[in-house]
Amino acid sequence: xxxxKSAVYLLxxxxxxxxxxxxxxxxxxxRSRLLLWSxxxxxxxxxxxxxxxxxxxxxxxxxxxxxxxxxxxxAGVGVLLYGFIWDAG
Numbered sequence: 545x546x547x548x549k550s551a552v553y554l555l556x557x558x559x560x561x562x563x564x565x566x567x568x569x570x571x572x573x574x575r576s577r578l579l580l581w582s583x584x585x586x587x588x589x590x591x592x593x594x595x596x597x598x599x600x601x602x603x604x605x606x607x608x609x610x611x612x613x614x615x616x617x618x619a620g621v622g623v624l625l626y627g628f629i630w631d632a633g
Contacts, residue, residue, distance in 0.1 A: 550601045557593035564590055581627020588620030 564586035571579035592613055599609035 546601075550597070553593065553597040553601060557590060557597060560586055560590040560593050578627060578631055581624055581630075584627075585620040585624035588616050588623065592616040592620065 564583055567579055567583040567586060570576075571583055595609050595613045595616060599607070599613065603609070
Protein backbone atom coordinates (compact mmCIF):
# COMPACT_ATOMS: atom_id res chain seq x y z
CA UNK A 545 0.00 0.00 0.00
CA UNK A 546 2.89 2.36 0.77
CA UNK A 547 4.35 1.76 -2.68
CA UNK A 548 1.06 2.76 -4.28
CA LYS A 549 0.97 6.00 -2.29
CA SER A 550 4.54 6.77 -3.31
CA ALA A 551 3.76 6.08 -6.93
CA VAL A 552 0.70 8.32 -6.88
CA TYR A 553 2.63 11.21 -5.30
CA LEU A 554 5.43 10.85 -7.84
CA LEU A 555 2.96 10.66 -10.73
CA UNK A 556 1.28 13.86 -9.52
CA UNK A 557 4.68 15.54 -9.43
CA UNK A 558 5.50 14.25 -12.92
CA UNK A 559 2.16 15.44 -14.30
CA UNK A 560 2.59 18.95 -12.92
CA UNK A 561 6.19 19.03 -14.17
CA UNK A 562 5.05 17.95 -17.63
CA UNK A 563 2.33 20.62 -17.66
CA UNK A 564 4.92 23.20 -16.63
CA UNK A 565 7.27 22.17 -19.44
CA UNK A 566 4.52 22.17 -22.08
CA UNK A 567 3.27 25.57 -20.95
CA UNK A 568 6.82 26.96 -20.99
CA UNK A 569 7.36 25.65 -24.50
CA UNK A 570 4.11 27.21 -25.67
CA UNK A 571 5.03 30.49 -24.00
CA UNK A 572 8.41 30.57 -25.75
CA UNK A 573 6.66 30.11 -29.10
CA UNK A 574 3.82 32.60 -28.70
CA ARG A 575 4.96 34.99 -25.92
CA SER A 576 1.44 35.06 -24.52
CA ARG A 577 1.53 36.47 -20.99
CA LEU A 578 -1.24 34.17 -19.82
CA LEU A 579 0.95 31.19 -20.69
CA LEU A 580 3.75 32.73 -18.64
CA TRP A 581 1.52 33.09 -15.57
CA SER A 582 0.25 29.54 -16.02
CA UNK A 583 3.81 28.25 -16.29
CA UNK A 584 4.81 30.01 -13.09
CA UNK A 585 1.73 28.59 -11.37
CA UNK A 586 2.69 25.07 -12.36
CA UNK A 587 6.26 25.66 -11.16
CA UNK A 588 4.85 26.30 -7.70
CA UNK A 589 2.43 23.37 -7.97
CA UNK A 590 5.27 21.04 -8.98
CA UNK A 591 7.23 22.23 -5.95
CA UNK A 592 4.13 21.61 -3.86
CA UNK A 593 3.84 18.03 -5.14
CA UNK A 594 7.54 17.40 -4.56
CA UNK A 595 7.26 18.71 -1.00
CA UNK A 596 4.23 16.48 -0.46
CA UNK A 597 6.23 13.43 -1.53
CA UNK A 598 9.14 14.37 0.72
CA UNK A 599 6.84 15.14 3.64
CA UNK A 600 4.74 11.98 3.47
CA UNK A 601 7.12 9.36 2.05
CA UNK A 602 10.72 10.40 2.71
CA UNK A 603 10.42 12.18 6.08
CA UNK A 604 7.07 11.03 7.50
CA UNK A 605 7.78 11.69 11.18
CA UNK A 606 10.95 13.79 11.35
CA UNK A 607 9.81 17.08 9.79
CA UNK A 608 6.44 18.67 9.09
CA UNK A 609 6.53 20.43 5.72
CA UNK A 610 2.87 21.47 5.77
CA UNK A 611 3.62 25.22 6.04
CA UNK A 612 5.99 25.06 3.06
CA UNK A 613 3.46 23.03 1.06
CA UNK A 614 0.71 25.52 1.80
CA UNK A 615 2.97 28.43 0.93
CA UNK A 616 3.92 26.93 -2.43
CA UNK A 617 0.28 26.19 -3.28
CA UNK A 618 -0.71 29.73 -2.27
CA ALA A 619 2.12 31.15 -4.36
CA GLY A 620 1.02 29.19 -7.42
CA VAL A 621 -2.61 30.19 -7.17
CA GLY A 622 -1.64 33.76 -6.29
CA VAL A 623 0.60 34.10 -9.34
CA LEU A 624 -2.13 32.76 -11.60
CA LEU A 625 -4.73 35.06 -10.07
CA TYR A 626 -2.39 38.02 -10.45
CA GLY A 627 -1.87 37.05 -14.09
CA PHE A 628 -5.60 36.88 -14.73
CA ILE A 629 -6.13 40.31 -13.19
CA TRP A 630 -3.10 41.79 -14.97
CA ASP A 631 -4.22 40.54 -18.40
CA ALA A 632 -7.85 41.58 -17.85
CA GLY A 633 -6.87 45.22 -17.32
